[in-house]
Amino acid sequence: MKNILNFKKMVVVVFIATIVSGLFFNMRTAYAAEYVLYGKKMTGGIGNYGNNPRYYWMSSYFNTSAKKKPVTDAMYMWNYSNGTGAWTPLMFYNSAQQYGCILDIHKVSGRPGIGAETTWFTWKGQSVVPERNNWDWCKIEVTNLYQAANSTKQKGTMVHEIGHVLGLAHNDTFPNGGTVMRWMYADTMSKGPTLNDFKGINRLYK
Ligand SMILES: [Zn+2]
Secondary structure, eight states: OHHHHHHHHHHHHHHHHHHHHHHHHHHHHHHOOSOOBOSOOBTTOSOGGGTSOEEEEEOTTOOSHHHHHHHHHHHHHHHTGGGSOOOOSOOEEEOSSSTTOSEEEEEOOOOTTOSEEEEEEOTTSOEEOTTTSOBSEEEEEEOHHHHHSOHHHHHHHHHHHHHHHHTBOOOOSOSSSSOSOOSSOOTTSOSSOOHHHHHHHHHHHO
8 A cells, every 4th residue: 555655656746747847848948939020021121142232321420430330340240140150131231321221320318228229110201110010211229328338238239229120029038148139238148149130030031
């Protein structure tokens, strides 16, 4: 009788352990989104492997190389896949004139607690909800908080906002590296777009 009880106990323990590990695994699987997309994307593509490059413009705030560098460095990492081995159609060049650009980058005042914001637009200048409609061009606005940050944080912020421009939504799957699309900036975040981020780009544009 004692042995039978022990056996029963063991069966129960094993059974519970199976359920718990199963749940744990399923939860991990369910949350391990490589990327999260808004659902819509930029019209006209993102550069067609450099055959039809898109252009971005920086406002007069970005009048020194120190101010320009976090932006150009961020775009460089997106263009050349940040050493991840990914191959995407992405190619954005900087232009000195706003006309013809599909990304404008401005500096604004106010908006306490916010480092930068992206807005999506149609050619007619109507703002777009990226879950509902494709967009023709975007605006990134950086704030005083961005201005006060060091260049590493500025670059990380710009990498993140460009992700929004391209169609990536926030992704809090990965606690540290894994994506630059975390909701809150963290020093532990990847310094440049990751393979997961590029997979999201290719899902939209390839
Ligand atoms: Zn964001």
